[in-house]
C-alpha cells in the first residue's frame with residue numbers, strides 16, 4: 001500500500017505520506033518476536049530471522065537501502081550473518097527484495113521464492129504480468145535463486161518453514177509459516193505476503209489480459225491467510241497488520257504481546273475490503 005504512496009512521493013506527485021504509512025527504512029531496533037524468531041527489519045518493511053544452532057533462515061531483505069540495517073540488527077542480536085543458510089522471499093518488489101542481493105553477498109545464503117518470482121529476482125525487473133508493471137524500480141539482480149512450490153517445507157536442522165503460495169499482489173507471492181516455542185508455549189508464526197490489490201498503468205483486477213486471475217488470486221490468497229493457524233503475524237509491511245500496536249504492549253505483556261489469534265483473519269479481511277474498493281474504482285472508470 002505505501003509502496004504506491006512512496007512511489008508517488010518519489011515521483012513528486014504527492015508531498016507527504018499518509019499518517020498510517022511508515023517510511024520503509026525508518027530505523028527500528030531489532031527485537032525478539034517469540035522464541036527463536038526475531039524482527040530484524042527497518043520499521044517500514046519487515047524482515048524476520050529464525051534461528052537455530054544449525055543455522056538460520058531469514059525472510060525478506062527490505063528495500064535496496066535496508067540491507068546494512070538488517071545486517072547490523074542480526075549482528076546486534078549476537079548472530080552471525082554467515083550462519084544464515086536461506087533467505088525466503090515474500091514477493092519480488094524493491095521494498096522486500098531490493099536488499100536481498102547484498103544480503104546474499106554477505107551471507108552466501110540460497111534465496112528461495114515462489115516460481116513466478118524467480119525470473120524477476122534473477123533479472124531485477126518485473127514483467128508485464130505484474131499489476132504495477134511500468135512503475136517498478138529496477139532491483140539489484142540476485143545471483144542464486146531457487147523456486148519452491150506451494151506446501152514445500154524448507155528444513156534446516158530443527159527448523160521447518162512452510163511455503164504457502166499467495167499470489168494476487170504479484171503472481172509470485174509467497175507467505176511462510178513455522179512454529180516457535182518460548183516458556184513451554186508453542187506459537188504458530190506467520191509471515192504474510194502483501195495481499196493488497198494495487199495496480200498501475202491501467203491494470204484492472206476485475207479483468208486484465210496481462211494477469212487474468214488477479215482478482216481470484218487476491219480472494220483465494222486472503223482466504224488462505226485467514227485459515228492459517230496463526231498466533232503471531234508479521235506482514236511484509238508490518239503496520240498493515242498492526243505489529244507496532246502489539247510491540248507497544250510488550251512493556252506490560254512481554255513477548256505474549258505479539259500473540260493475537262485474530263490477526264491473520266483481520267489482515268485478510270482488510271485485503272478483501274481493499275480489493276472491493278479497487279473493483280468499485282475500476283467499475284466507475286468503465287462507465
Ligand SMILES: [Zn+2]
Nearest residue numbers: 003091093194
Ligand atoms: Zn509489492
